[in-house]
Amino acid sequence: MKNDIFKECPIYTTNVIKLRLTTLEDAMELLKCYSDEKAVPLFNSDNCHGDDFHYTTIERMKEAVDFWQYSYEHRYFVRLTVILNSTKEKIGTIEMFNRESEDEFNHFGLLRIDLRSKYENQKHINEILQIVNQDFYKAFDVDSILTKAIPNAAERIASLQSKGYVPLDKKVMIYDDYYVRRNITN
Incomplete structure (x- = not known):
């Protein structure tokens, strides 16, 4: 029987x-x-109903985590x-x-990466992508993963490209700056 990430979320680890x-x-x-404030512009808030993920109070942060937990329980996404x-x-x-x-991106995985600016570097992003590339196609039952990297996110773009992501060169809904990686094990 296939494991269900929404019933029991695994813990994923690398050396880092x-x-x-x-x-x-x-x-x-x-x-x-x-x-x-250096990190927030790199977050993907596309289609998030105006939330830019810039939180300055513990109360607002707790509200966000509550929403993330609600979304997990209702099978919308995993944070x-x-x-x-x-x-x-x-760190994020x-x-x-x-x-x-x-649309044409039906049943694509969508990955958002939010890191403190101090850790927005290839070392840490590569570690995240190592887990994503190894485990998330199966965990989320997708053949392709989309993720956003704005043009001035040089470290993120370098990591994405080194891990097999290529520019999508078209909009996802009305949004630009997406990269895609197809599952190469299929």
């Missing part, structure tokens, strides 16, 4: 990071990420906290879901 389901206990440390193995520091989150739509 761990990804696990985001909890309310993460809110205080995640506020460092979501209040980081995972990115934790450094060496220090146990929570990622989100992933199987996109259901009436």
Whole structure:
């Protein structure tokens, strides 16, 4: 029987990071990420109903985590906290879901990566993408993964390209700057 990420979310690890389901206990440390004015422009807030993910109070951060937990429980998306193995520091989150739509990107995975600016570098992004590329096609039942990287996100773009993502060169809905990777094991 196939494992269901929405029933039991695995913990994913590399030598550098761990990804696990985001909890309310993460809110205080995640506020460092979501209040980081250098990081916020790199977050993908496309189609998020005006939320830019710039949170400056613990109350607002907790509201976001509550919504992420609600969304997980209702099978909309999975939000995972990115934790450094060496220090146990929570440096950001990622989100992933199987996109259901009436367009050509139906059943593509959509990946969002939110990291503190200090960790927006190839080392940490490569670690995230290693897990995504290895585990998320199967976990989310997708053959392709989309993720956004704005043109001045040089470190993110370099990581994406080194891990097999290519510019989509077309809009997703009304949004630009997407990269795509097809599952090469199929």
